[in-house]
Every structure is written in structure tokens, then in C-alpha cells.
Amino acid sequence: MAGDLSQTVRALVFDVFGTVVDWRTCVAREAAPFLARHGLAVEPEAFADAWRREYVPAMAEVRSGRRGFVRLDVLHRENLVRALAGLGADVARIPGAELDALNLAWHRLDPWPDSREGLQRLKQRFIIAPLSNGNIRLMVDIAKRAGLPWDAILGAEVVRDYKPSPAVYLQTAEILGLAPAELCLVAAHNGDLAAARACGLSTAFVARPREHGPAQSTDLAAEQDWDVVAADFGELAQRFGC
Amino acid sequence: MAGDLSQTVRALVFDVFGTVVDWRTCVAREAAPFLARHGLAVEPEAFADAWRREYVPAMAEVRSGRRGFVRLDVLHRENLVRALAGLGADVARIPGAELDALNLAWHRLDPWPDSREGLQRLKQRFIIAPLSNGNIRLMVDIAKRAGLPWDAILGAEVVRDYKPSPAVYLQTAEILGLAPAELCLVAAHNGDLAAARACGLSTAFVARPREHGPAQSTDLAAEQDWDVVAADFGELAQRFGC
Numbered sequence: 001m002a003g004d005l006s007q008t009v010r011a012l013v014f015d016v017f018g019t020v021v022d023w024r025t026c027v028a029r030e031a032a033p034f035l036a037r038h039g040l041a042v043e044p045e046a047f048a049d050a051w052r053r054e055y056v057p058a059m060a061e062v063r064s065g066r067r068g069f070v071r072l073d074v075l076h077r078e079n080l081v082r083a084l085a086g087l088g089a090d091v092a093r094i095p096g097a098e099l100d101a102l103n104l105a106w107h108r109l110d111p112w113p114d115s116r117e118g119l120q121r122l123k124q125r126f127i128i129a130p131l132s133n134g135n136i137r138l139m140v141d142i143a144k145r146a147g148l149p150w151d152a153i154l155g156a157e158v159v160r161d162y163k164p165s166p167a168v169y170l171q172t173a174e175i176l177g178l179a180p181a182e183l184c185l186v187a188a189h190n191g192d193l194a195a196a197r198a199c200g201l202s203t204a205f206v207a208r209p210r211e212h213g214p215a216q217s218t219d220l221a222a223e224q225d226w227d228v229v230a231a232d233f234g235e236l237a238q239r240f241g242c
Numbered sequence: 243m244a245g246d247l248s249q250t251v252r253a254l255v256f257d258v259f260g261t262v263v264d265w266r267t268c269v270a271r272e273a274a275p276f277l278a279r280h281g282l283a284v285e286p287e288a289f290a291d292a293w294r295r296e297y298v299p300a301m302a303e304v305r306s307g308r309r310g311f312v313r314l315d316v317l318h319r320e321n322l323v324r325a326l327a328g329l330g331a332d333v334a335r336i337p338g339a340e341l342d343a344l345n346l347a348w349h350r351l352d353p354w355p356d357s358r359e360g361l362q363r364l365k366q367r368f369i370i371a372p373l374s375n376g377n378i379r380l381m382v383d384i385a386k387r388a389g390l391p392w393d394a395i396l397g398a399e400v401v402r403d404y405k406p407s408p409a410v411y412l413q414t415a416e417i418l419g420l421a422p423a424e425l426c427l428v429a430a431h432n433g434d435l436a437a438a439r440a441c442g443l444s445t446a447f448v449a450r451p452r453e454h455g456p457a458q459s460t461d462l463a464a465e466q467d468w469d470v471v472a473a474d475f476g477e478l479a480q481r482f483g484c
Binding site for chain 1: 386
């Protein structure tokens with residue numbers, strides 16, 4: 001199937017958090033000194049999980065239309081306060097500048113070991129771009145630090161809506177001047193791919209079984225017959241003839 | 243002044259048509275076989291000029307609010323019909339697919355000889371992006387073909403308005419999380435720089451005295467005390483400490 005697909009597809013767009021970068025390890029690393037300084041008795045990885053748990057409900061406010069579009073940096077900052085309060089921290093006593101600085105942890109996420117080289121190979125033949133809920137500056141900072149060779153930064157902030165709203169997938173195809181099937185979403189999350197497929201996009205699953213740490217129980221394998229299923233970005237590039 | 247400026251500025255955004263790429267020579271080259279095939283007795287460069295003359299009035303319809311935002315590919319396609327009609331062509335007899343193909347001439351513009359290397363140097367220290375009226379796909383196609391190493395594709399389509407509307411400059415700074423002065427517009431056009439400066443952006447002028455051919459009479463030199471004035475992108479990079 002990838003043989004035909006590499007003829008149909010013109011651009012690959014990527015989920016980023018979990019698919020391209022390892023957010024959990026990196027947020028934990030960035031948060032550890034902060035947690036120690038404030039005497040918060042929580043494992044850094046558990047703190048990263050707590051912060052991330054606020055992500056979907058915060059975006060749901062925007063997706064539902066109850067709240068106008070605000071970029072993810074703003075939601076992350078609000079979610080940080082919520083996560084800290086949930087751990088019993090007296091957030092009002094923490095200087096705002098310290099919270100602002102910690103919020104930039106999301107701008108310093110490392111890629112999985114195979115991400116960069118796989119993207120470099122795919123870029124030779126396809127347009128490649130993030131299709132992330134992360135905002136443009138956040139994506140730029142990650143890419144510059146990690147050397148990710150995106151052709152453009154697409155996603156939530158360009159469309160002003162959050163995945164899995166259909167508009168994010170469909171408007172991205174339209175911006176690229178492509179029919180939905182000519183655009184392939186690459187993601188480590190079956191739910192993201194299902195939403196993209198419902199819009200007519202092509203789909204590629206790359207397993208990231210440690211995204212949520214050693215005890216991960218979700219998204220360990222493809223749950224539908226995605227157009228491509230690959231173990232890493234190297235195999236993904238190979239399947240697309242790169 | 244560039245010494246201080248390289249401390250203040252965090253991102254450089256670039257006018258593209260004329261500043262980064264040589265649109266006139268390339269559109270003429272792309273149009274020449276079409277003009278010959280249809281027996282249109284016009285120099286290819288004069289045809290490029292005629293097509294380009296429709297550019298500002300077409301965008302004015304959007305900037306004024308009389309027309310909702312449409313991307314530049316759409317305006318270029320309409321302007322092509324107008325330019326051909328103005329030359330006396332019987333446009334209705336030309337297959338639409340031929341016009342569509344010629345419209346992509348704007349996606350195949352070559353950079354000036356110094357553009358790519360200058361951008362590569364600036365990218366080491368700054369965020370670099372187009373701030374063009376060209377749409378995202380158009381900018382991506384030019385960049386991939388020419389090897390322009392943009393960190394993101396910003397500009398009219400992201401903001402859904404056309405330069406020199408203030409929103410294009412100000413919202414681009416906001417997307418990048420920057421104060422206006424931290425963003426520097428690089429352009430070969432004094433008018434673009436004046437609009438950017440009115441919004442508080444930093445400004446850099448690079449002369450492109452052959453943009454309009456050997457008889458060019460406008461934008462031959464800086465008309466205000468722009469923060470940087472450079473002869474080419476090499477000098478621009480040097481002035482920014484790259």
C-alpha cells in the first residue's frame with residue numbers, strides 16, 4: 001500500500017508531542033529543579049503527567065466555542081497553575097516569572113532519536129510540517145533547538161482551532177492546495193489518526209510506546225488499518241520511498 | 243546601530259518578491275513559451291511587469307474589506323486573465339489548465355545570488371521567516387526549490403490580511419511572542435519598511451536595484467534612516483553579527 005501511497009501523498013504533517021518529541025521526559029527534566037526548590041514532594045515524571053492531564057480539557061473550551069482561540073502557550077501557563085494547585089502548592093507565593101520560565105519547558109523538548117534523520121529523508125521528496133496543537137513559536141523553538149527541518153509550521157494556531165476538530169485537518173490541506181488524501185498525518189495516537197481519516201486524509205502510525213513512560217497502556221499498536229504502520233521514522237521514510 | 247540592534251532583535255522577517263527572489267526575470271522566463279505559443283507580441287519582461295501591475299489593486303480589494311481574504315495564488319490567477327486581456331489576448335480561447343500552469347510561475351522564482359547564504363548565516367542566531375503577501379504553499383514551493391532555510395512561513399495568509407496593513411506586522415510579532423522592536427523587517431522597498439516602522443518594528447533595507455530591470459527608478463536607495471542599510475544579504479548578516 002505504501003507503494004501507491006507515495007505516489008498519492010504530496011505532504012506529510014506530523015503530530016509533535018509524543019510523535020516527534022519526548023515531552024514527558026523533557027518536561028520532567030525541566031521541572032525537577034523547580035519542584036525541589038519549592039519543596040514539592042512529587043516525582044518530576046508524575047508532575048509532567050499532572051500538567052499534561054490539563055491539556056485536553058483546556059483545549060475543549062476552545063474547541064467547543066465557549067472560549068475564543070488562545071494559543072497553547074497560554075493554556076500551558078494556566079494549566080501549570082492548576083497542576084501545581086492540585087499538588088497542594090501555594091501558587092500565589094511563587095513568583096510569576098518563575099512560572100513563566102517553567103512554562104517554556106515545552107519549548108525545549110528533545111526529539112526521539114530517529115525523528116530528525118527520518119524528517120530529513122522525507123523532506124527530500126515531500127513537504128513536511130508539524131500539524132500540532134502547539135503554537136507557532138513553540139514549534140519554531142523546538143525545531144531550531146533540535147534541528148527539525150520543517151518546510152512550514154502549520155497546525156492549530158494557523159487554523160485557530162484545536163485537533164481533533166475537522167477544521168484543523170481540512171484547512172491545512174486547503175492551505176497546501178491539496179486534496180485531503182494527498183495529505184498524510186503521521187501520529188503515534190490512534191485517536192488523532194481516526195479524526196484525520198474521517199476528514200479523508202491519509203494516515204501513518206508510528207508507535208511511541210514510551211511516550212507515557214514504562215507503564216504506558218495506550219497507543220501501543222495500530223488500532224485500525226492505517227495506510228502505513230511503522231516502528232520509527234526511519235521505517236516511515238523507507239515506506240515512503242525515501 | 244547594528245551593534246545594539248543585534249541585541250534587541252530576536253527574529254528577522256523578510257519581504258520576498260524582489261527582496262529575496264528575482265520575480266521579474268523568472269516570471270518572464272516561465273511566460274516566454276506561453277506567449278510564443280499564443281502569438282502574443284510582447285516581451286516576456288514587459289508581460290511580467292503587466293501581470294505584476296495588477297498585484298497592488300487586487301490586494302487593495304481585500305485590504306479595504308470590500309472582499310474577504312483570498313490567498314495570493316487566487317489573485318495571481320485573476321490578475322493573469324486581466325493582464326492577458328490588457329494585451330489583447332482572447333483569454334476565453336486559452337485552456338484553463340494552461341493558465342493554471344502558468345500561474346505556478348510564481349512558485350518557481352529564483353533567489354538573488356546572495357539570498358540563500360545570507361539566510362543560512364542569519365538562521366544560526368535569529369528566527370527567520372518570510373513576511374510576504376505570498377501564500378503559504380507559494381512560499382514553501384519557492385523555499386524548497388531554492389533551499390531557503392526558513393524557520394516558519396509567516397505573512398499574509400497566516401494573518402489573513404495583506405501588507406501594508408498594520409495587522410500583518412503586528413500580529414506577526416505577537417505570534418512570535420515578541421515586542422514589535424524585537425522583530426526586524428528586511429525589505430528592498432521603502433514603503434514596506436515605512437509601514438513596519440509605523441508599527442514599531444525594526445527595519446533593514448537591502449537594495450535590489452535590478453528588481454524592475456535595468457531601467458528601475460524606484461527604491462534604488464534608502465529613503466529613511468532605516469536601522470540597517472545593506473548592499474546584499476551577506477552584508478546584512480555581517481551587520482547582525484552573523
